[in-house]
Amino acid sequence: MNKKESIRNHAIKVIAREGFYRAKVKDIAEEAGIAAGTVYLYFSSKEDILDYIFLVEHQRRADFVNRLYIKNTPIDIVIESFIKFNYDCFREEPETANVLYRELITVSSLKNQKSKSVMGEVYKSFYKILKQEKENGKIREDIDIEVMSPLIINFLRNSSYNILAQYKSVDYEHMKENLKRLVLHGIMK
Amino acid sequence: MNKKESIRNHAIKVIAREGFYRAKVKDIAEEAGIAAGTVYLYFSSKEDILDYIFLVEHQRRADFVNRLYIKNTPIDIVIESFIKFNYDCFREEPETANVLYRELITVSSLKNQKSKSVMGEVYKSFYKILKQEKENGKIREDIDIEVMSPLIINFLRNSSYNILAQYKSVDYEHMKENLKRLVLHGIMK
Amino acid sequence: MNKKESIRNHAIKVIAREGFYRAKVKDIAEEAGIAAGTVYLYFSSKEDILDYIFLVEHQRRADFVNRLYIKNTPIDIVIESFIKFNYDCFREEPETANVLYRELITVSSLKNQKSKSVMGEVYKSFYKILKQEKENGKIREDIDIEVMSPLIINFLRNSSYNILAQYKSVDYEHMKENLKRLVLHGIMK
Amino acid sequence: MNKKESIRNHAIKVIAREGFYRAKVKDIAEEAGIAAGTVYLYFSSKEDILDYIFLVEHQRRADFVNRLYIKNTPIDIVIESFIKFNYDCFREEPETANVLYRELITVSSLKNQKSKSVMGEVYKSFYKILKQEKENGKIREDIDIEVMSPLIINFLRNSSYNILAQYKSVDYEHMKENLKRLVLHGIMK
DNA sequence: GATGAATGAGCGTTCATTCAT
DNA sequence: GATGAATGAACGCTCATTCAT
Numbered sequence: 143m144n145k146k147e148s149i150r151n152h153a154i155k156v157i158a159r160e161g162f163y164r165a166k167v168k169d170i171a172e173e174a175g176i177a178a179g180t181v182y183l184y185f186s187s188k189e190d191i192l193d194y195i196f197l198v199e200h201q202r203r204a205d206f207v208n209r210l211y212i213k214n215t216p217i218d219i220v221i222e223s224f225i226k227f228n229y230d231c232f233r234e235e236p237e238t239a240n241v242l243y244r245e246l247i248t249v250s251s252l253k254n255q256k257s258k259s260v261m262g263e264v265y266k267s268f269y270k271i272l273k274q275e276k277e278n279g280k281i282r283e284d285i286d287i288e289v290m291s292p293l294i295i296n297f298l299r300n301s302s303y304n305i306l307a308q309y310k311s312v313d314y315e316h317m318k319e320n321l322k323r324l325v326l327h328g329i330m331k
Numbered sequence: 332m333n334k335k336e337s338i339r340n341h342a343i344k345v346i347a348r349e350g351f352y353r354a355k356v357k358d359i360a361e362e363a364g365i366a367a368g369t370v371y372l373y374f375s376s377k378e379d380i381l382d383y384i385f386l387v388e389h390q391r392r393a394d395f396v397n398r399l400y401i402k403n404t405p406i407d408i409v410i411e412s413f414i415k416f417n418y419d420c421f422r423e424e425p426e427t428a429n430v431l432y433r434e435l436i437t438v439s440s441l442k443n444q445k446s447k448s449v450m451g452e453v454y455k456s457f458y459k460i461l462k463q464e465k466e467n468g469k470i471r472e473d474i475d476i477e478v479m480s481p482l483i484i485n486f487l488r489n490s491s492y493n494i495l496a497q498y499k500s501v502d503y504e505h506m507k508e509n510l511k512r513l514v515l516h517g518i519m520k
Numbered sequence: 521m522n523k524k525e526s527i528r529n530h531a532i533k534v535i536a537r538e539g540f541y542r543a544k545v546k547d548i549a550e551e552a553g554i555a556a557g558t559v560y561l562y563f564s565s566k567e568d569i570l571d572y573i574f575l576v577e578h579q580r581r582a583d584f585v586n587r588l589y590i591k592n593t594p595i596d597i598v599i600e601s602f603i604k605f606n607y608d609c610f611r612e613e614p615e616t617a618n619v620l621y622r623e624l625i626t627v628s629s630l631k632n633q634k635s636k637s638v639m640g641e642v643y644k645s646f647y648k649i650l651k652q653e654k655e656n657g658k659i660r661e662d663i664d665i666e667v668m669s670p671l672i673i674n675f676l677r678n679s680s681y682n683i684l685a686q687y688k689s690v691d692y693e694h695m696k697e698n699l700k701r702l703v704l705h706g707i708m709k
Numbered sequence: 710m711n712k713k714e715s716i717r718n719h720a721i722k723v724i725a726r727e728g729f730y731r732a733k734v735k736d737i738a739e740e741a742g743i744a745a746g747t748v749y750l751y752f753s754s755k756e757d758i759l760d761y762i763f764l765v766e767h768q769r770r771a772d773f774v775n776r777l778y779i780k781n782t783p784i785d786i787v788i789e790s791f792i793k794f795n796y797d798c799f800r801e802e803p804e805t806a807n808v809l810y811r812e813l814i815t816v817s818s819l820k821n822q823k824s825k826s827v828m829g830e831v832y833k834s835f836y837k838i839l840k841q842e843k844e845n846g847k848i849r850e851d852i853d854i855e856v857m858s859p860l861i862i863n864f865l866r867n868s869s870y871n872i873l874a875q876y877k878s879v880d881y882e883h884m885k886e887n888l889k890r891l892v893l894h895g896i897m898k
Numbered sequence: 899g900a901t902g903a904a905t906g907a908g909c910g911t912t913c914a915t916t917c918a919t
Numbered sequence: 920g921a922t923g924a925a926t927g928a929a930c931g932c933t934c935a936t937t938c939a940t
Binding site for chain 3: 892
């Protein structure tokens, strides 16, 4: 078993529960069934663990959106898929959602250059999809896709999280449908 | 001079610069030109300062949206005004924007009940505006306004922050216009 | 009304409740219905208040024992009276008893020279009584009264406190009688 | 080398010198040749150290008196031995004596339940010895041993401390003899 | 004399990180 | 590689004392 991945996974649990600053390296280690010192064989610092969590999650999104782009997926399917992707991620691993949503901003001031640049890839791929569709005449002319693409991506990810975090018993399909409609009507002709 | 307000203002500066957990009470006091102990004459703890910052800002938004509701403002003007309001707030006090955006989530897990309930008022007023306009036949039937109103409010606030934080030299009017269009097309007939 | 005495009396209450180090000057002042700063018009420091409390109480005991000495009171009556005196003091003002018993030792390391010297007077008077009675042939020859007089005085005072503190519903007369007997049989022929 | 015991021993020194509230954890650690943080690997708080000091000392006395009881030791030997035991303890470790005598009361208001219950054992064993001897007809009928046993135990311990603390150059054997005589004459037929 | 807001030294405790084993 | 005891810098908070009003 890969120990670095094990630490990442258990760190997500602890950080989701306590928040990054309250989370103790000792607790993460304990949760992972190793000694505190061992963590430092795989990560240079506590912050480094968080960076790595972001990196992996951003990479997953970058890969996902990039794959949609390569396959020439039409914009309505892209929006729908990305909503579904985030929903599924967050429902399957609620702790990861928590960490992504809560700590992302706090740490954006940190030095996680690598994680940042990967997030940039997500924006870029989504932008390319929008550009293609604008050329196809599907997107309204008065929408500046360069400016809006990161805002929309963030909106979709945050809303997915918000819905799952706020509403306990609700028709999720209904909400996903609403979210998709709002964005599609917002940008399409 | 109101010392509690002075502490709030200088705390915003320090917390914006360092983040809440890195910000030292001593630094906040120093920035405000008082002794560290004096802070505790006005706040019961460091966390209490943050709560108060949120409370004041949320109250401003609650008042703003509520006033629009009372005046029966049409939805397109509401969206436009709220975008402008956030823009202006964030441009005038970028540090406040930083704190609101970065720390809001981190601390949402804390016990800031008062601040939370005030934020709830924002949602409620905005929901009432949307409800009115739906009855007026301006909102598309397939939009569930109960679900979407908090998502839209957050979208507008976060996007305002994102744009100001990301783009240094840009045509802000153009971006505000884009944001408004996306949301209006997204929800209106 | 004498403000210094008022502070002394209310300080006794607070110190009895919290212990000297936990007792706050502010609480003492509040209890006495004055401002914290006012305390420092009558006492030079928090410790100074405690010194004064001791001084007053020791003086009362010194006066009491000295009066017995002057009146040529026989030893059995002295013992009995001193037990009764302590009992009555402690029953009437249990807080004072608490402070005397608990803080006396802690602070014996402090610089309360005046209070100490007054306590010395108690020992001296009691010693003179014992000496008189030894010359009268009432005290056993093998008792070194110089050594034993302070021990006995402390024993009587501490035991009074202990009994009142430990036993809630008990025949106090029976216990006082026991205490008196033990000491009298211990020292008399 | 047992580090917990080392901390206990050095804490006794510092607390004896400064008093509990003046003693700094840092000083205790420094005295013990370790870092301040290390103290918290063995004790949960500063107060916890004091509790442990009491526990150990009370246990020693409890064991001592209990052993005398088991061996059916006659009362005069018990008194003599207990005086000697306290003398020796206090002469060998004057700091321990100081702490026991000075802080015992201050902290008796704290939550040191364990330490308290151990002290109760001392009273109980001594009471059983007295009861035995009363049945043997050695103790005067008019002495209520249930009431007097804790008072006597405290008297012996406190007096040992007082003598050692007050008198620098004195015939200690003479004083111990005096103390023993007083108590024995006080209670025996 | 009386106030009480302001001070700031001081301290208990935490916890990321190290390193000898 | 793995451990976990030890470290010690760091920080939130307290409260005796002062002093301008």
